[in-house]
Amino acid sequence: MNKTEFLEQLKKRLKNLPESESSGALAYYEEYLSDAGPANEEATIASLGTPAEVAATIISDYAIKDVSSAKSKEVTGRSLSVIWIVILAIFASPIALPLAIAAAVVIVALLASAFAVLISLAATALALIAAGLYCLAAGVLAAFQSVATGCLFVGAGLVCVALGGALGLGVGWLAKRMFRGIALLAARLLKKRGA
Numbered sequence: 435m436n437k438t439e440f441l442e443q444l445k446k447r448l449k450n451l452p453e454s455e456s457s458g459a460l461a462y463y464e465e466y467l468s469d470a471g472p473a474n475e476e477a478t479i480a481s482l483g484t485p486a487e488v489a490a491t492i493i494s495d496y497a498i499k500d501v502s503s504a505k506s507k508e509v510t511g512r513s514l515s516v517i518w519i520v521i522l523a524i525f526a527s528p529i530a531l532p533l534a535i536a537a538a539v540v541i542v543a544l545l546a547s548a549f550a551v552l553i554s555l556a557a558t559a560l561a562l563i564a565a566g567l568y569c570l571a572a573g574v575l576a577a578f579q580s581v582a583t584g585c586l587f588v589g590a591g592l593v594c595v596a597l598g599g600a601l602g603l604g605v606g607w608l609a610k611r612m613f614r615g616i617a618l619l620a621a622r623l624l625k626k627r628g629a
Contacts, residue, residue: 437467440479447489450519451496459492493519545616552609559602566594 441464448456463482470478482488497520569591577584 435479437475440485443485444489447485455496555605559598559605562594562598566591
């Protein structure tokens with residue numbers, strides 16, 4: 435997400451605030467992102483959180499400021515609008531938590547599926563090698579009774595061993611790439627959390 439998209443989404447979420455408050459908040463975040471520069475724009479936006487989270491914070495701060503600055507205890511139309519904004523912010527926050535949980539579950543499910551595919555490919559490679567070795571042994575024994583049958587079994591055994599070996603090398607390469615990708619993803623996530 436770039437600066438323009440972030441600010442547009444934030445502006446949509448702040449439309450219930452008074453114009454002075456929303457324009458002040460938008461100006462602050464626009465200056466903040468401009469100070470970060472184009473090279474750090476994406477990382478800065480990620481450290482701020484989603485536009486929904488930023489808007490919820492701004493709305494909550496405004497509601498607290500408005501309630502604390504009220505001089506009388508009578509409920510006015512302005513106080514009701516502040517209460518309404520707080521209620522909206524409270525109802526918006528439960529949506530973010532289930533979405534975050536769902537995203538985490540999807541990521542775990544994808545990782546589990548990738549590991550299952552990797553393990554099944556490794557098992558297939560081992561099974562091909564084992565079947566090839568069995569065919570080689572059977573071909574040598576069958577060659578004493580029929581040379582043609584023995585050659586057939588030896589040839590099938592060699593093909594199985596070659597396929598199993600090639601698949602095993604492919605699984606090793608894939609496993610190395612997958613673990614490197616997971617490590618890089620984890621490092622990025624931890625870096626964003628630490629920032």
